[in-house]
Amino acid sequence: MPLLKPRSSGLCDRCAHVKHVLTPRSEFLLCERSKLDPAYPRYPRLPVLSCPGFEPAGNEEAPAGEDPDQGSKG
């Protein structure tokens, strides 16, 4: 029996504005930009290959070793 391979969502996979909605039968990608701008579909047709609203999801953290609470009062 062949295994189903997950479909690529294109840009939405890496977008800061996507929300994964899981139901017992399926999974949807909700574009949160659609809440503020009707130009964006609530559930984009996948894969999204081009989107003016794409912004990369920020997984970056503050550089290690920099502690904003660390003062140097002499």
Ligand code: SF4
């Ligand atoms: S802004 Fe575009 S790329 Fe981002 S989640 Fe919405 S449709 Fe996908």
